[in-house]
Amino acid sequence: MQTPWDHRFAQRTQRMGSSAVRELLKLTEQPDLISFAGGLPAPDVFPIDAFREACDRVLVENGAQALQYGTTEGYKPLRELIVRHSARYGINVTPENVLITSGSQQALDLLGKILINPGDRILVESPTYLGALQAWSAYGAEYVTVPMDEYGMVTEALEEALRSGPKFIYVLPNFQNPTGVTLSLERRQRLIELADRYGVPIVEDDPYGQLRYEGEHIPPVVVLDGQYRGNGEGCYYGNVIYLSTFSKILSPGIRLAWVIAPPVVIHKLVQAKQGADLHTSTFNQIVAHEISRGGFLDQHIKLIRKVYGERRNIMLAAMDRYFPPGVEWTHPQGGLFLWGMLPENMNSSDVLRVAIERKVAFVPGAPFYPGGGGHNTMRINFSNATPEQIREGIARLGQVLREKMGEPLGL
Amino acid sequence: MQTPWDHRFAQRTQRMGSSAVRELLKLTEQPDLISFAGGLPAPDVFPIDAFREACDRVLVENGAQALQYGTTEGYKPLRELIVRHSARYGINVTPENVLITSGSQQALDLLGKILINPGDRILVESPTYLGALQAWSAYGAEYVTVPMDEYGMVTEALEEALRSGPKFIYVLPNFQNPTGVTLSLERRQRLIELADRYGVPIVEDDPYGQLRYEGEHIPPVVVLDGQYRGNGEGCYYGNVIYLSTFSKILSPGIRLAWVIAPPVVIHKLVQAKQGADLHTSTFNQIVAHEISRGGFLDQHIKLIRKVYGERRNIMLAAMDRYFPPGVEWTHPQGGLFLWGMLPENMNSSDVLRVAIERKVAFVPGAPFYPGGGGHNTMRINFSNATPEQIREGIARLGQVLREKMGEPLGL
Numbered sequence: 001m002q003t004p005w006d007h008r009f010a011q012r013t014q015r016m017g018s019s020a021v022r023e024l025l026k027l028t029e030q031p032d033l034i035s036f037a038g039g040l041p042a043p044d045v046f047p048i049d050a051f052r053e054a055c056d057r058v059l060v061e062n063g064a065q066a067l068q069y070g071t072t073e074g075y076k077p078l079r080e081l082i083v084r085h086s087a088r089y090g091i092n093v094t095p096e097n098v099l100i101t102s103g104s105q106q107a108l109d110l111l112g113k114i115l116i117n118p119g120d121r122i123l124v125e126s127p128t129y130l131g132a133l134q135a136w137s138a139y140g141a142e143y144v145t146v147p148m149d150e151y152g153m154v155t156e157a158l159e160e161a162l163r164s165g166p167k168f169i170y171v172l173p174n175f176q177n178p179t180g181v182t183l184s185l186e187r188r189q190r191l192i193e194l195a196d197r198y199g200v201p202i203v204e205d206d207p208y209g210q211l212r213y214e215g216e217h218i219p220p221v222v223v224l225d226g227q228y229r230g231n232g233e234g235c236y237y238g239n240v241i242y243l244s245t246f247s248k249i250l251s252p253g254i255r256l257a258w259v260i261a262p263p264v265v266i267h268k269l270v271q272a273k274q275g276a277d278l279h280t281s282t283f284n285q286i287v288a289h290e291i292s293r294g295g296f297l298d299q300h301i302k303l304i305r306k307v308y309g310e311r312r313n314i315m316l317a318a319m320d321r322y323f324p325p326g327v328e329w330t331h332p333q334g335g336l337f338l339w340g341m342l343p344e345n346m347n348s349s350d351v352l353r354v355a356i357e358r359k360v361a362f363v364p365g366a367p368f369y370p371g372g373g374g375h376n377t378m379r380i381n382f383s384n385a386t387p388e389q390i391r392e393g394i395a396r397l398g399q400v401l402r403e404k405m406g407e408p409l410g411l
Numbered sequence: 412m413q414t415p416w417d418h419r420f421a422q423r424t425q426r427m428g429s430s431a432v433r434e435l436l437k438l439t440e441q442p443d444l445i446s447f448a449g450g451l452p453a454p455d456v457f458p459i460d461a462f463r464e465a466c467d468r469v470l471v472e473n474g475a476q477a478l479q480y481g482t483t484e485g486y487k488p489l490r491e492l493i494v495r496h497s498a499r500y501g502i503n504v505t506p507e508n509v510l511i512t513s514g515s516q517q518a519l520d521l522l523g524k525i526l527i528n529p530g531d532r533i534l535v536e537s538p539t540y541l542g543a544l545q546a547w548s549a550y551g552a553e554y555v556t557v558p559m560d561e562y563g564m565v566t567e568a569l570e571e572a573l574r575s576g577p578k579f580i581y582v583l584p585n586f587q588n589p590t591g592v593t594l595s596l597e598r599r600q601r602l603i604e605l606a607d608r609y610g611v612p613i614v615e616d617d618p619y620g621q622l623r624y625e626g627e628h629i630p631p632v633v634v635l636d637g638q639y640r641g642n643g644e645g646c647y648y649g650n651v652i653y654l655s656t657f658s659k660i661l662s663p664g665i666r667l668a669w670v671i672a673p674p675v676v677i678h679k680l681v682q683a684k685q686g687a688d689l690h691t692s693t694f695n696q697i698v699a700h701e702i703s704r705g706g707f708l709d710q711h712i713k714l715i716r717k718v719y720g721e722r723r724n725i726m727l728a729a730m731d732r733y734f735p736p737g738v739e740w741t742h743p744q745g746g747l748f749l750w751g752m753l754p755e756n757m758n759s760s761d762v763l764r765v766a767i768e769r770k771v772a773f774v775p776g777a778p779f780y781p782g783g784g785g786h787n788t789m790r791i792n793f794s795n796a797t798p799e800q801i802r803e804g805i806a807r808l809g810q811v812l813r814e815k816m817g818e819p820l821g822l
Contacts, residue, residue: 253693
């Protein structure tokens with residue numbers, strides 16, 4: 001039916017189109033389908049009892065504040081907790097550097113709102129996080145891409161990309177969504193040097209940094225940048241805006257994340273957030289603070305690492321067993337995803353269509369490439385399905401791949 | 412300190428400036444100050460026990476879903492509950508017409524995102540809700556204003572404003588923020604006729620419609636529009652987008668509101684919301700549904716009406732007693748605010764400065780006028796302060812006004 005709104009949509013909505021992949025993924029909402037498509041944490045590790053206790057205590061002791069409007073910056077004790085938590089990862093800031101957002105997606109949206117003029121170029125890894133592209137395209141962003149390999153963004157290609165004058169560099173250094181790849185220490189340092197030389201600041205998105213299952217922790221770009229500047233060990237310099245979230249370490253359903261930025265940026269973000277949603281749920285902030293204080297978070301992160309690490313191992317082993325020769329995949333040291341690469345002549349969307357019929361799903365990789373390409377890639381989540389589902393799902397997917405690659409059935 | 416971001420802010424941030432009033436209002440955050448400045452519900456009527464029970468039940472019975480990611484449209488049972496709730500006010504829609512947002516402020520922001528091109532004119536009441544101006548100015552909106560009197564938007568002035576070709580009309584028909592004024596039935600009908608004649612759709616913002624303390628309920632514009640179109644009694648036509656919220660009837664701290672719109676608009680809003688915050692807190696949605704189902708909401712709204720109605724009466728009586736001649740104010744039949752009008756030669760910001768020294772605060776009216784004016788007006792909230800605070804605060808404010816108006820002290 002025609003409505004009076006139909007011809008009134010803003011031009012920017014033309015950049016918000018629903019993707020073919022999204023339509024395809026709607027088909028994965030079947031109870032008996034094993035989905036490696038989402039970026040969902042395992043419900044098994046949600047700290048439900050801790051939530052029950054915290055909700056009750058907060059409502060009894062602090063109900064009037066928890067259910068009332070709050071400040072746009074966020075609940076002060078939670079911002080202070082984030083300051084302490086960050087310090088343990090070498091990020092030394094004050095509460096004036098911290099803004100609470102309604103999930104990291106809102107942080108990306110608000111950064112777009114305060115930074116991006118139509119036509120501005122953003123330098124991104126290729127592939128990169130789809131949600132960032134979705135948020136920034138609405139503000140008219142264009143993208144300059146730098147390819148990735150197993151050590152992350154290929155910094156040899158960075159200098160040329162920087163010459164195009166991007167507004168900022170967007171990087172996911174740890175267990176990147178979608179590839180699972182980690183940016184090496186050497187490349188982090190090279191990134192910081194080149195960003196400095198070309199005067200281009202960095203947005204570091206780090207939702208998974210605390211979920212490492214093997215290998216050595218590598219300091220975040222924001223910490224290395226402070227060292228590079230040399231203005232005091234671990235001092236926050238401001239060239240890097242750092243994003244992280246409670247979604248992967250506590251619960252995504254409470255929509256809580258944070259931005260670390262210079263006060264001048266926080267100030268602009270606060271103005272933008274006032275217009276966007278006034279503030280993030282007071283109740284959820286106070287409950288998250290109640291759960292997280294007193295060391296619970298660190299204990300809980302250890303549990304998550306154990307569970308997800310096992311699932312990653314099970315998935316890698318199942319792939320070794322079931323995937324046909326010619327298919328390759330990354331071996332992430334943490335996070336939620338690994339990345340499959342099919343032979344060049346294959347299209348992962350075609351594979352998905354058949355996979356859904358066999359009741360298994362993943363996300364085709366092409367949409368993660370803002371500059372095109374990646375038709376033969378696939379993002380596979382290992383955190384959400386149970387070990388049994390992972391084995392069964394990868395066996396089914398291996399079967400589909402064998403058929404698609406023309407090998408005899410059942411081999 | 413100079414940061415690399417300082418010269419990188421988008422042009423639209425120049426329209427997001429922090430206002431002088433906002434700076435002034437920061438001074439009201441003193442424990443012994445009686446504030447009529449906020450738009451805060453009374454903490455006394457927060458249903459804390461209902462929240463405790465609901466949180467516990469939801470976490471025990473449905474914890475894995477409540478703490479997980481959810482759909483952008485919102486929790487289906489909550490959208491269905493809103494459909495049933497709306498039907499009782501004559502709004503007959505289906506869940507496909509409902510989007511859950513992170514507070515009504517987000518609904519305003521998303522509408523701006525999908526509808527407003529830079530330079531588009533929005534037709535607003537003068538004065539109007541500041542949060543809408545804040546949200547839409549960031550998208551480059553301009554405003555066409557229509558003055559208000561005690562019956563709401565002066566529809567005699569509407570036709571000329573419509574000739575300027577606004578993208579849509581924004582109206583708060585019930586107990587408007589900031590004036591407390593209600594749009595009369597005749598004017599609602601006139602508004603609908605004129606909107607139809609000029610082909611301009613309407614956004615109806617109705618956060619307070621259920622909080623009426625006296626007088627007869629007047630059907631929402633969205634319902635009258637359906638009757639005017641004549642396509643079936645109470646059928647939703649789509650010319651009016653309707654906004655409402657849980658903030659005033661349950662809790663603002665949970666940030667839950669809803670949009671009713673044609674599916675084509677909901678579809679665009681969903682795309683915009685995906686980029687803005689993925690979805691609204693699953694936990695809060697399921698808890699709000701758990702509290703609201705089974706008739707609790709209707710009982711609770713009766714309690715709120717009683718408490719706020721009393722406070723309004725106490726404030727009106729105190730104003731009669733303490734405010735000097737020459738000051739006028741509205742007598743709202745519902746909502747949270749009333750509107751004070753000082754003599755033309757007075758400036759309410761000057762009054763506020765002195766009032767803060769005497770530990771009482773309100774919001775000066777000028778920022779609510781996008782076209783300028785209103786320097787002698789003031790928004791006064793009667794829902795948040797206790798009866799004792801209302802009497803004392805209005806006495807203090809009356810004293811300040813008498814002094815400012817040059818009357819002998821203590822008269």
